[in-house]
Amino acid sequence: MPLRLSRRHVLSGMATGLLMGGHAGRAFGQAPKRIIVPEGEFTPLPIAIPNFVAGTPGDAEVGVGVSQVITNNLKRSGLFAPIDQAAFIERIVDSDKAPQFQSWKQINAQALVTGRMTRQGDGRLKAEFRLWDVNTAQQLTGQQYFTSPEYWRRIAHIISDQIYERLTGEKGYFDSRVVFVDETGSKERRVKRLALMDQDGANVRYLTKGSDLVLTPRFSPSTQEITYMEFGQGDPRVYLFNIETGQREIVGNFPGMSFSPRFSPDGQRIIMSLQQGGNSNLFVMDLRSKSTTRLTDTPAIDTSPSYSPDGARICFESDRGGKPQIYVMAATGGGAQRISFGEGSYSTPVWSPRGDYIAFTKQGGGQFAIGIMKTDGSGERILTAGYHNEGPTFAPNGRVVMFFRDPGGSGGPSLFTVDISGRNELRVPTPGFASDPAWSPLLS
């Protein structure tokens, strides 16, 4: 029996087939289901830092020291939770071999730092380290450095920065210094000296003898020079101090008082306030040509200038509106725009090295607070408040702010750090009272 296929039959059959095929394809080619895991809570990362292995018997002490400095740095950052060495199961004896990750998993470590310190034949110290991801059993980073044995702490800071950067995605800030005003003696006979230390409070060096009053020290971008104000025999003057040579010189020869100096980002100029009668205005001086340029000319007190990281703008404090407020203007002068509009008065503005925030001291309601705001004045955020907090300075990565706090009474000021989110406020160890801190850029 012949079977005739009409066009309609064929088409209807095809259509059915295509439809079914389409359904089947969808069923078989189904994409895996996506499960959204919403924002987790920030938790400090558990990290294990065993003592660095000693390459020679005499290097054991420095191996312990390096691991302690790294542990302290990471712990103080608030982003890591170093695990107590007493909990370690495996003892690292060879930093070249991969560790037994299972034994580090058992103590809930997510990252592991192993390393070795070896004294070389030429007297130099060789430092090696590896950062491991315990869960994926992979090396995240590894470096080796050579240095003079006395700089082992710097090596530890550099390794800390490497670990910090690899595990947070941000630049570190541990290999940096802080210059501050060291204060000793009774309140009536307070001796103020310029002092320099590592950011963790170690290696304190005094730069001046304390015979003259010093204020507002600021680092140069090269970290080799410091500019500050000193009350000498006459008017207070701005000085330039070379850390390596110990030499100092007066910046400019101006009639009247000069104060509040700060370097430009390229280190070629110093911006400062000059007193003119009852007013003060902003001037910038080129360190090579010694030429000075006036930036403001107002019947008000313009002071505390600070450059933006690109050097294009400056923020400063001015009472031209009645009360001290923060203004922003071009680095070449011109019209200034007020950016602080909160209650109270604002002073000591400083631009973040990242360029995103301006930190300030805010006075009002009987309190001094340290805060930050965006460069357009929005997003004001108070980080800490109390009887007397003042003089914020940013860490090189712009993530941490250091300031000084004076509790009043018979005591004296101390240095503190706080994260720019307002958390993890910590006291910085100093030998005596300390004020007016200025954080250096990264040394390396």
Add this chain to the structure above:
Amino acid sequence: MSVKVDKTVLASVALHVLVLGWAMMSFSTRALEMAPEDSVPVDVVSPDQLAKVMAGMKSGKKENPKPLVEKVAEAKPVDDAVGKITEKAPVVTETAPPPQPKVEEKPIEKKPDPPKVVENKPKEEPKQEPKPVEKKPDPVKPDPIAEAIKKEEKKPPPKPVQAAKPPEPPKPRIVERHFDQSQIAALLDKRDPSRQAVTGDTLNSNAALGLAKGAAADNSATWGAMFKQQVTRCWKKPYGGIEQQKSEAVFGIRLKRDGTLEGMPVPIGTPATPYLRVYQESALRAIIECQPYKLPPAFFEEWKNFEPAFTEKT
């Protein structure tokens, strides 16, 4: 049997295949992709989901969360462990009542016809509506069977009055209500039971109320919430500062039945910044650290391969 196919038909087929194939490729957009589900991690099941997903045993107890499993084998849940008898015709016994004539319902079914009456009478002047209704019987008249049925229907009412007369049909009903012990054997169903053993991963002798079937609808809200809860415990999210960053890390993962990873999670997409790389690594660490995952075995087919997406607020 020979098949004759015209050449034009073949050409037409080929052309249509080309056109339709092109259309399928061209018009199959991604619009049908499911948007990332935004479920709340709570154990609430909507009535709709319940109807779709749950097909447990009515006799089960709420307290039994595990599925009834009597034999360890490939999972094969059964709706009702009691055997079903559906194929064979009902058993006819001596005492069974004779099939009842269903004459009573037929007249009722016929009644919906009246609208036709209205249509058949368009020539008449548009009179008031009630009148066409009165004319309902007219079209029915040609149907003699319906008439006969109607007549029969009218008859039953007087029947109870004449119940004294011994008509045979009512008698079997009375007999049915009698319990005759000697006839029990005849009433018994002698067929083999069709009951099957319920199988699964682990033995469980208790029947549970409400079980998920392998072929059930999307249950990702349930097991997805369980996964989130577990992986979040291990996730040490990196500190992103105070800026709100839109970070996302997506992985393709394959899990075994025991909840462990079949292989390393595969990151989907390349992080653009150091922070995003760190963010992705932190999520990867969490996925690895938190295994094995305790997820409902019944939904294994769904969670054996999925994509967890770790996200930040925007």
